[in-house]
Amino acid sequence: MTVTQAAVLLPEAEAPPACRREPPLRSEGSSPVKSAGSQVDDASNYVANAAAGDVSAFEHLYRTHLPRVHSLVRRMSGGRDADELTQDVFVRVWQKLGSFRGDSAFATWLHRLAVNVVIERFRQETTRRQRMHDGEEIFETLSAPVRSRDFPMDFEAALLSLPDGAREIFVLHDVEGYKHHEIGTLLEISAGTSKAQLHRARMMLRRYLNSER
């Protein structure tokens, strides 16, 4: 919706329609997507209807992709604000549906958008340098796998306990399948930093797997 002189002069003017779409963006490109099994359906009809403003069709897309998105968000954020971030992702999807051109699978496009939303939140919180160097000490003090009431899996709990920077890169690389140069672009770091943080994360998680034996 174009910002108008009218809206500046008359803020009581009619609200834009509920199904508004932002202008098409530059191509977001494709991104590697971890195999999602049967949960992710090719819902081209639902996508088309949702893009036309059909909320029930969008709800179908939401429920179909929710586990995938929430898992990604949860793991990248360390569980912090995961629900809120998940909602942010789907609201952004609704707003950007008009820009989905079908060049890639909808799940791929959605996944990339989710990553962008999470990274944007990161940028609002702390500097990139801080995220790459804090938190390792807490991992050293863990004597047993951390169990959360929401995430009973030991490995995922251990993943969530990683220092922020190492966790982000581990999730993007080992869980989601991004390459280091892609991670560098996303997080605005060098590929070398990405590699070092990945190795750091793996070495930490190695101890958890060893403790399970």
Next chain:
Amino acid sequence: MVTMATEDPFNDRLSDYLDGEDLSPTERAEIEAHLATCATCETTLAELAAVAARARSLPDRPPVSDLWAGVSQRLTPAPAVLPFNRPAHRRFSFTLPQLIAAGLALMLLSGGMVWVARLGDPRTSLPSAVAQVAPEEGAPAGPATEDAEPASALSRVAFADPNYDQAVADLEKMLAANRSRLDPETVRILEANLQTIDQAIEQSRKALRADPANVYLNNHFAASRNRKIALLRRASALAMTQDAVGGS
């Protein structure tokens, strides 16, 4: 405290070897040669591979609670609240349906309030001794602010308010001087809305002559005049921030 630095320099390269990204044949051969002679690194490599494999097999889990309500509520965006100042190099054009809707809403609201007020509900009437056609005592000079609330139930309306009239005149003069900076369509719709507001003011004025103690009419009259002042101020300020038509 355990640090990530180890005595074996090949340890830090094991993840690179495992992933094979950006690894030259020479580097790969070097690491493989070391692995053939180092059981520790060979074990570590296997453990790193297990970590990566475990990561790839992590199942997706939905959230504990249903988040749809929070999503669906946000699918209907609130009306945009736009900043007042704009960069000088930006140019704008009106969205005609927005302004027409605003103008119609203002006309309906104005006419409706006058109609309701003229019904003569005693509860909406001020004691005749309070309603006076006179300026407020101690009222500051100059135009009313756009945030000024309409007069209270005891407001007194001044049909001939020199301060208000001067403020309107000054703003109209300023707007006229900078009108060329606005899009013609913007000017046309601005004038249409000012006309609507003037009609509302006139309707209120006529009704108040017949019923000067009416609270609704008093408030409506004051609100309409405030709205005109606010619109003129915004239009003038907006025009002054724009480049002249034909400029960069």
